[in-house]
Amino acid sequence: MSMLFGRPLCAVGFAVVATAITLALPARAEPAPPYETLIEHLDRTPATLEAEALLDAARARAQQARALPNPSISLEAENAYGRSPFTGYGAAETTFSVSQPLELWGQRGARIGAARAEADAAGLRRDQSRWAVAGRLALIYAEAEAASLQHELAAEALSLTQADASAVMALVEEGREAVLRGVQAESEVEAARAVVDETRANRDAAFARLAAVAMLTEPVTSIETSLLNRAPNPFTPDARNPLAVQIAEAELDAAGEFVNVERLRARPDVTASLGVRRFEEYDTQALTFGISVSLPLFDRNTGAISAARAEQRAAEARLASLKLEAQADRSAAQARLDASITRTRAADNGVAATEEAYRLARAGFDAGRISQLELRSIRAALIAARNTAVDARLARVRAEVELARLDGRAPF
Known part of the structure; x- marks a missing residue:
């Protein structure tokens, strides 16, 4: 898996990173399918199947109503x-x-209209469920990629810490540093190794979750197609109301149709009959016909x-609330996305600056011009900057997922 950021020019660091990553991954890696491939198979997910089944049921009821x-x-x-x-x-x-x-007073038409309105609302809810699944899949995919990156960054941080510790131990052996500095350096190495173990566990858990949500038959051990590095494309929202408002409008229409159905049920039930009566005594027969009407007394x-x-009334209240919140929610989501894009750019610049600072600090430490405490501080800043860049990219994905949910579409 390719890294997001540049690396300090440290041969020892590269060697240790390669060894750590090789030992961390299984011999046969099964990369996760690209995000676009997973999106194409949304119809297989249980949530989508449930929404599709509910839509089929609503359409069947609309057909039965006729x-x-x-x-x-x-x-x-x-x-x-x-x-x-x-x-x-x-x-x-x-x-x-x-x-x-006899269904008089428009009873049959009211029943058909109510069933059709409910089917329309079910269709919109099916779309909403589909885009919610797409957003959840994008977020879990990005979280798995971020967990993998954090493990790689922790492995490289371990390599840098080990390289710095080796340099400190050389100075201790030469008598240029106190033995305490060597003990501190070894302690930092053990702490960095513990972080590697923790991030490996987080990565494996994120991969397992991605495989489960995407319904993959093979376990995921790596991600080759990056979603964190993908900047969201500008999206022009539909001129229509947001999907949540459209659903509320459809539910209000259905509620109005059901009011009409219940109102017409209060009308009398009318039944017409036609028959033949045979008179055995006279060996003849005659027609009978009649009509019966129920009396709505009780x-x-x-x-x-x-x-x-x-x-x-409840549907009207939901619609009014959603109309007030929809535009504000979308504006807030767009603002968060814009802020996350700016934050990512700033984090990348911070990574470049701290990498250069660490390169200079390491050269100064080897030349005896920089103390171990200063090198440790700059190395910590480099590790923090790289993790901040990963967090910024993950925040950008979260912002795009939220905006896509409000717009009624798949993220990216």
Whole structure:
């Protein structure tokens, strides 16, 4: 994996870094697929599959809403097997009828409209889930890359510390430095070695998390395609409302449709029937037809109507809140992204300055013009600057992920 920053011209440092990285990585490295490749397989992730299934369910309900109510058939026999003159079946009247509920008052149209509005909202929620998964994947990818870089930087810091300690021990043997300085140098080496072990554990955990979230069959042991080094492209937001506001608008439309559905359910149920009646006594038959209407005396659906209207008011409140917050959130996210870009540029300049300072300090220490304490301080500044540059790049990725979430798109 290529490093982000330049390196001091120290042969011993390069040798130790190469050895440390070689020992830290398995013999057969499986680099993670590029971020773009992982994005192409978003449809395999459980969150996307769940959102897609919910959308399919909403579309199926919209299709079902168009179905007409089923008719019912009935067969009735009257005036049979009673007392005289209705003994036996000779005077019976047999009626076969078909009844069909009639959806009047616009009930069917209201039901279809509510189901269609819910499907539209489910489609927008599916898109939101997809972009949320893309953002989470980008962040985990960047965190894994940052953990790998921090391990490499810790390995190089160990090599620099060991090189400085070797120089100090040479001076101690020559009697030019106190033995205490050698003990301090060895202590610094052990501390640096502990940091290498810690960052290796963090790197392995980040790689495992990336493999799990991206649903990779092989474990990840390296990242070759950098996401931290990628600067976000300028993005012009859609002229429409942000995706979260669009979802709130769709949910408000659906809530309004459900109010209409519940209101129309309070209307009387009307059923038409048509049948044939046979008169056994006269050996003839005649048509029967009728209509039945329910009387809404006891149940006028008032509770369901009130509940639907309350849900509509809640949807209106959510929409109003999101409209107020959407623009402010996007402006804040854009400001954080701009600040992170500036911070990254400044961190890179700081790395270049501290590398040059360390090169000069090491030359001065070898010549006896710089003390061990000064060299230690400058080396610590170099290590901190390099880690700061990694943190700045990770912050830039986080800012881009947040902005992409608000815009309803995949990061980068």
